Amino acid sequence: MTKATIDNVAALAGVSIKTVSRVVNKEPNVRQSTRDKVLKAITELDYRPNLSARSLAGNRSFVIGLLYDNPSANYVIDVQDGVLSTCRSQGYDVLIHPCNHQDPDVAREVWDLIRQTRIDGVILTPPLSDVEPILDILMERQLPFVRIAPTVRKGLSPYVETNDAEAAYDMTCELIALGHQRIGFIAGHPDHKAVTHRFEGYRAALVENDIALDESLLVQGYNSFESGEEAARALLALESKPSAIFAANDDMAAGVMMVAHQAGLEIPGDLSVAGFDDTPVAHQIWPSLTTVRQPIQAMAQKATDLLLKQLKGKDVQLPASMLSSSLIRRDSTGPALR
Amino acid sequence: MTKATIDNVAALAGVSIKTVSRVVNKEPNVRQSTRDKVLKAITELDYRPNLSARSLAGNRSFVIGLLYDNPSANYVIDVQDGVLSTCRSQGYDVLIHPCNHQDPDVAREVWDLIRQTRIDGVILTPPLSDVEPILDILMERQLPFVRIAPTVRKGLSPYVETNDAEAAYDMTCELIALGHQRIGFIAGHPDHKAVTHRFEGYRAALVENDIALDESLLVQGYNSFESGEEAARALLALESKPSAIFAANDDMAAGVMMVAHQAGLEIPGDLSVAGFDDTPVAHQIWPSLTTVRQPIQAMAQKATDLLLKQLKGKDVQLPASMLSSSLIRRDSTGPALR
DNA sequence: GAATAAATTGACAGCGCTGTCACCCGGTTT
DNA sequence: AAACCGGGTGACAGCGCTGTCAATTTATTC
Numbered sequence: 001m002t003k004a005t006i007d008n009v010a011a012l013a014g015v016s017i018k019t020v021s022r023v024v025n026k027e028p029n030v031r032q033s034t035r036d037k038v039l040k041a042i043t044e045l046d047y048r049p050n051l052s053a054r055s056l057a058g059n060r061s062f063v064i065g066l067l068y069d070n071p072s073a074n075y076v077i078d079v080q081d082g083v084l085s086t087c088r089s090q091g092y093d094v095l096i097h098p099c100n101h102q103d104p105d106v107a108r109e110v111w112d113l114i115r116q117t118r119i120d121g122v123i124l125t126p127p128l129s130d131v132e133p134i135l136d137i138l139m140e141r142q143l144p145f146v147r148i149a150p151t152v153r154k155g156l157s158p159y160v161e162t163n164d165a166e167a168a169y170d171m172t173c174e175l176i177a178l179g180h181q182r183i184g185f186i187a188g189h190p191d192h193k194a195v196t197h198r199f200e201g202y203r204a205a206l207v208e209n210d211i212a213l214d215e216s217l218l219v220q221g222y223n224s225f226e227s228g229e230e231a232a233r234a235l236l237a238l239e240s241k242p243s244a245i246f247a248a249n250d251d252m253a254a255g256v257m258m259v260a261h262q263a264g265l266e267i268p269g270d271l272s273v274a275g276f277d278d279t280p281v282a283h284q285i286w287p288s289l290t291t292v293r294q295p296i297q298a299m300a301q302k303a304t305d306l307l308l309k310q311l312k313g314k315d316v317q318l319p320a321s322m323l324s325s326s327l328i329r330r331d332s333t334g335p336a337l338r
Numbered sequence: 339m340t341k342a343t344i345d346n347v348a349a350l351a352g353v354s355i356k357t358v359s360r361v362v363n364k365e366p367n368v369r370q371s372t373r374d375k376v377l378k379a380i381t382e383l384d385y386r387p388n389l390s391a392r393s394l395a396g397n398r399s400f401v402i403g404l405l406y407d408n409p410s411a412n413y414v415i416d417v418q419d420g421v422l423s424t425c426r427s428q429g430y431d432v433l434i435h436p437c438n439h440q441d442p443d444v445a446r447e448v449w450d451l452i453r454q455t456r457i458d459g460v461i462l463t464p465p466l467s468d469v470e471p472i473l474d475i476l477m478e479r480q481l482p483f484v485r486i487a488p489t490v491r492k493g494l495s496p497y498v499e500t501n502d503a504e505a506a507y508d509m510t511c512e513l514i515a516l517g518h519q520r521i522g523f524i525a526g527h528p529d530h531k532a533v534t535h536r537f538e539g540y541r542a543a544l545v546e547n548d549i550a551l552d553e554s555l556l557v558q559g560y561n562s563f564e565s566g567e568e569a570a571r572a573l574l575a576l577e578s579k580p581s582a583i584f585a586a587n588d589d590m591a592a593g594v595m596m597v598a599h600q601a602g603l604e605i606p607g608d609l610s611v612a613g614f615d616d617t618p619v620a621h622q623i624w625p626s627l628t629t630v631r632q633p634i635q636a637m638a639q640k641a642t643d644l645l646l647k648q649l650k651g652k653d654v655q656l657p658a659s660m661l662s663s664s665l666i667r668r669d670s671t672g673p674a675l676r
Numbered sequence: 677g678a679a680t681a682a683a684t685t686g687a688c689a690g691c692g693c694t695g696t697c698a699c700c701c702g703g704t705t706t
Numbered sequence: 707a708a709a710c711c712g713g714g715t716g717a718c719a720g721c722g723c724t725g726t727c728a729a730t731t732t733a734t735t736c
Contacts, residue, residue, distance in 0.1 A: 003453070005692060016716040021694060029714055048453045052393035053692035055720045071419050072618070081409050084436065093455060095431055098422065115341070115386045118432060140351060225622050254622045261624040280410070284563050284592045285623050286599040343722060354686040359724060367684060391722035394691045 002127065004045035011201040013041035051093075051099055055118055063093045065119040067128050068111065069335070071098045073223075074251070074279035075296045079125055079148070082300025083150065090308050095119060099128070101191060107133035114143060121145055121307045127191045129159070144310040146303045151193035158306045160321040161297045164194055167292045167325040168201025168246075169208075174290075174327065175244045176209050179336035180272060184242035186221040186228060186252050196250045198276060200204055217242055221252045228255025236263060236271075243336045244272035245272045253289055266329060268334030278328055287331035295323045342383035351379035362387055389431075393456055401431045402645060403457040405448065405466050409436045411561075412589070412617035413634045417463055417486070417503065420638025428646050433457060437466070439529060445471035452481060459483055459645045461638070465529045467497070482648040484641045489531035496644045498637045498659040502532055505630045505663040506539025506584075507546075509612055512628075512665065513582045514547050517674035518610060521549075522573040522580035524559040524566060524590050533561065536586045536614060555580055559590045566593025574601060574609075581674045582610035588617045591627055606672030616666055625669035633661045 006024075010017040015038060019209055022030050023038040030038075041047070055061040064084050068076055080096065087094050099106050106128075113119065114137075121144040128134060129150035138145045147159040167254065173184050178273055185202050188195025206213050216238060219231040228247055232255060235242055247253035253275030257267060267270050267287055278293035302321050344362075350353040353376060360368050361376040368376075379385070386616050393399040404421050406414055418434065425432050435451055437444050444466075451457065452475075459482040466472060467488035476483045477494065485497040513521050523540050526533025544551050554576060557569040566585055570593060573580055585591035591613030595605060605625055613620060616631035640659050 007692080017693080018695095018716055018718095019714090022715090025694085029712095031714065034714080048450065048690050050394070050456065051454055052390045052399060052456055053721090054694075055390035056388070056394050056691090056723085057693040057695080059694085059721075071415055077409055077415060080434070081436075084434070093433055096418070096422070096434055098419075112386060116389050118388065118390055210618055251622070258622065258624050258626075280563075281619055284596065284619055285591070286596050288596075331578075345722080355723080356686055356688095357684085360685090367682095369684065371683080390723050392724075394693085394721090395723040395725080397691075397724090452732085592682090666729095 004047040006047070006049065008045055009038065009041045009047050012045060013037045017217045021058060030337030059118070060120050060311075061118040062091060063095050063117060063119050064311075065117070065122045066094050066096045066125075067122060067134075068096075068098055068125040069101045069128055075277065075294070076125075078296040079300040082297040083123060083304045084107065086301045086304035086308070089314070092120075092308065101127045101131050106131060107137050110134050111137050111141075114141060120311050121141075123303050123307060124148065124150070126150075126194050127189075130191075130193055140141060144307060146307040146310075148299055148303050149194035151197070158310070160302045160306070160323060161194070162294055162323050162325050164197045164325070165201040165204070167327065168198040168248075168276070169205045170201075170327050171276070171290075171292060172202045173209070174329075175272060175274065175333065176205065176211070177228070178244075178272065179243075180242075180244040181211060181336070182214070182217060182240065182242040182244075184217045184219065184231075184245040186219050186231040186235075186245065186247040186256070187251075188221060188248035189223040190220070192223060195248050195276075202246060221248060223249055223251060225251045225255045225258075229251030229259050230255075230261035232256040236260070236265075238307065242271075244274070244333065246274045246276075248276055250275035250277045250282045250289060250291055253291070253315060253332075254281055254285055257285060257289070267332050270337070272333040274333055274338070280328075282328075283330065290330045290333040291328050293328050294325050299323050342385040344385070344387065346383055347376065347379045347385050349469075350383060351375045379546050380437055397456070398458050398649075400429060401433050401455060402642070402649075403451060403455070403460045404432050404434045404463075405460060405472075406434075406463040407439045407466055410431045413521045413632070414621070415633040417638040420635040421461060421642045423440050424642035424646070426638045430458075430646065431646065439465045439469050444469060445475050449475050449479075452479060457481075458649050461641050461645060462486065462488070464488075464532050465527075468531055469531075470532050475655045478617030482645060484645040484648075486637055486641050487532035489535070496641075496648070498644070498661060499532070500632055500637065500661050500663045502535045502663070503539040505543070505665065506536040506586075506614070507543045508539075508568040508665050509584060509614070509628075509630060510540045511547070512667075513584065513610060513612065513671065514543065514549070516582075516610065516671060517550060518580075518582040519674070520552070520578065520580040520582075521553060522555045522557065522569075522583040524557050524569040524573075524583065524585040524594070526557070526559060526586035526590075527561040530561060533586050533614075540584060559586060561587055561589060563589045563593045563596075566590030567597050567646055568593075570594040570597035574598070574603075580609075582612070582671070586614055588613035588615045588620045588629055591629070591670075592619055592623055595623060595627070605670055608675070610671040610674070620655060620666075621668065628671040630663045631666050632663050634647075637661050 006017045006020050009021045093118050124147045126149045129147040130152045149161045150159045221227040221231050256273050260271050275289045275291040278291045282289040282291045344355045344358050348358045462485045464487045467485040468490045488497045512610045559565040559569045582592050595612050598609050613627045613629040616629045618627045620627040
C-alpha cells in the first residue's frame with residue numbers, strides 16, 4: 001500500500017523485473033500481450049518507479065537543472081513556467097539554481113551541482129548563456145545543455161533566441177513615424193549581451209531614416225528600475241531634450257516614467273516612452289507602456305524540448321530556434337510635439 | 339578524476355567506508371584523528387557523495403518540495419529565494435512544484451510527487467497552506483511539512499505567519515489620522531484566507547475610531563490587477579465616493595491607481611490609495627504606493643529552517659513563528675480633502 | 677588488576693532499479 | 707536436416723551509499 005516496488009509488479013504480472021523495467025522505460029522488444037499484463041499490474045498496484053534507484057542504477061536522474069542569474073528579474077518566473085510545464089509532461093523534474101554570473105566560482109558551483117545531483121542536462125538563461133567557464137565545464141563533462149539567447153560560441157549547443165534587434169528596429173521606426181527625431185536610448189546591462197543587441201536595432205532604424213546618431217542621447221543602463229531613473233534624469237537634463245525615450249527593458253522604462261512624472265511631464269504629450277519585454281509592470285503603470293512582447297515562456301518550453309530530445313538520444317540539429325517578438329502599442333507613446 | 343566514490347576515500351584514508359560515511363554525515367563517535375584523516379582524503383579526492391545513492395540507501399533525498407499556487411504572484415520569487423538560500427547553506431536542494439489549489443486532484447498530484455521523488459519534506463505557501471486534502475496526505479504519509487500563513491488546523495504543523503490583521507489595522511488608522519472617513523476596502527481572494535484576515539484589521543480600526551462600517555465601501559477583489567480596477571470602478575461610481583481606498587494587496591492597489599488616473603483623479607489629492615505586500619510594483623508606479631512590507635523572504639527562510647530542523651530530528655515546538663510587517667509610507671496617501 | 681562500561685570501527689546486507697549477457701523459441705537459410 | 711537468426715525474456719551483478727550489528731579498542735570502576 002505504502003509502496004509498490006518493481007518486484008511486486010513483476011510478481012503480480014508473472015514476469016521478471018527486467019521486463020517490467022522494459023515496459024516502464026518504453027523499450028522495444030516486449031510482446032504486446034506481455035506489455036499489457038505489466039501495465040495492468042502497474043495500474044493495479046499504483047506503482048511509481050523510485051527515482052533514486054533509477055538514477056543510481058541507470059546513471060541518470062530525470063532531473064534537469066535550470067540556471068539563472070538574477071532571481072528578481074521578471075522573466076525568471078516565465079522561464080520557470082515554461083521549463084516546468086514541458087518537463088512535467090515528460091516526467092522530468094527541475095532543480096532551480098540561481099547563481100551569480102560575476103562570481104569567479106560559478107563554474108565550480110555548477111560543477112558541484114552536477115556531480116552531486118547528477119542532473120541530466122542544463123538550461124542556461126542570460127546572462128549565464130554566455131559565461132565561458134560554465135560552457136567549458138559542461139562541454140568537458142559532456143553534459144547536454146541548451147541555451148536561451150546566447151551570443152557567444154553559438155555552435156556549441158542548441159539554443160533558442162528571439163529577433164531582439166529586429167523588434168528594437170521596429171519600435172524605433174514606430175517612434176520615428178510618430179515624428180520623433182530625438183530619441184533617447186537606454187542600453188541594457190553590458191553583461192546581458194542579448195539585451196545589448198537591442199541597441200543595434202535602434203541604430204539601424206536611425207540610419208535607415210537618415211537620422212544622425214547623437215551620442216548624448218545614448219545612456220548606459222543596468223536593467224534595473226533605478227538605473228532607468230538615473231538615465232532618464234541625465235537625458236532630461238540635456239539642453240536639447242529627447243522627445244521620446246526607448247529603454248532596453250521595461251523596468252528601466254518604468255524608471256523613466258517615474259522621473260518624467262516627477263518632473264511634471266505629460267506622457268506621451270511631452271515625452272513618449274517605450275520599453276521592451278512586456279513584463280507585468282508594463283500594463284500596470286500609467287500610462288500603460290508601449291513595449292515589445294517577448295515569448296519568454298515559449299522560448300523556455302522550446303529550450304526544454306530541445307534538451308529533453310537530446311537526453312532521449314535524438315540528435316538535435318544545432319541550428320537555432322528563433323521565436324519572434326511583437327510590438328505592443330499602448331498609451332505611453334504618441335506623436336511628437338511640433 | 340571524473341568521480342571519486344566513498345570507496346576511494348576509504349582506501350586513501352585507510353578506513354572502512356562506513357567510517358567515511360560517518361564523517362560525511364557528521365555522526366558522533368569518530369575519533370578526531372580519524373575524522374581528520376578522512377576529511378583530508380575527501381579534500382584530496384574532491385569527493386562529493388552521490389545523492390541518489392544516499393537517497394536510496396538512507397531513504398531520504400536531501401531534497402524538499404516547495405509547493406505554491408500562482409506562479410505569477412509576486413511573492414513566489416521571494417519565497418523561492420528564501421527557501422533556496424536556507425537550503426543551500428544546509429546541503430539541501432529544492433524541487434519547485436506549482437499546482438492549482440482548486441484542482442480536485444491536487445492531493446493526488448502531491449502524493450505522486452512525494453512517492454516519485456522521495457522528497458524529505460514540504461513547504462506550503464498560501465493558499466495551499468489551507469488545502470485540507472493536501473494536509474491529509476502529508477499527515478498520512480507522516481511527511482514533515484511547514485506552512486506559511488496557514489489559517490486552518492494550525493496545530494497540525496509548524497508554521498510561520500505575519501501579523502496581517504495588525505498591519506491592516508495600522509494602515510487604516512493611518513488613513514483615518516489623515517482625515518479619511520470614507521475608506522473603501524478591496525478584499526483579497528476568498529481562498530487566500532491570510533489575505534482575507536486583512537479585512538479584520540480594517541474593521542477593527544473603524545470600530546476603534548467610531549466610524550460605522552459602510553457595506554457599500556466593501557468590494558470583493560481577487561488579488562489581481564484587473565480585479566482591483568473593477569473594484570475601483572465600482573467604488574468611484576458610488577454616489578458618496580470614498581476619499582481613500584485600501585486594497586488588500588499591491589496588484590489591486592495598482593489597478594485602483596490606473597482607474598483613478600484614467601478618471602483624471604489626482605493621487606493623493608483626490609484619492610488616497612494604499613496597498614499591501616510591498617511588491618516591486620509598489621515603488622515603480624507613480625505616485626509610489628503606500629503599503630505594508632511583508633518579510634516574505636524571511637518567512638520563507640524561517641519556514642525552511644523549521645523544516646530542516648524537523649528533518650534533522652530536532653523536535654520543533656509547534657507554536658508559530660510570527661514575523662512582523664511594517665508600514666511603508668510613500669506618495670499615494672495624503673490628507674483627506676476638507 | 678580484573679571486570680564492566682563506553683567509545684570506536686568495520687563487515688556485510690541490502691535500498692530499487694538498470695545494464696549485460698545468456699537463453700529460449702519459432703522461423704529462415706543453405 | 708543442420709546451421710543460423712533475431713525477437714522476446716530472465717538471471718544476476720552491481721550503482722554508491724547507509725543501517726545493523728558484531729568486533730575491537732579504550733576508558734572507568736572497585
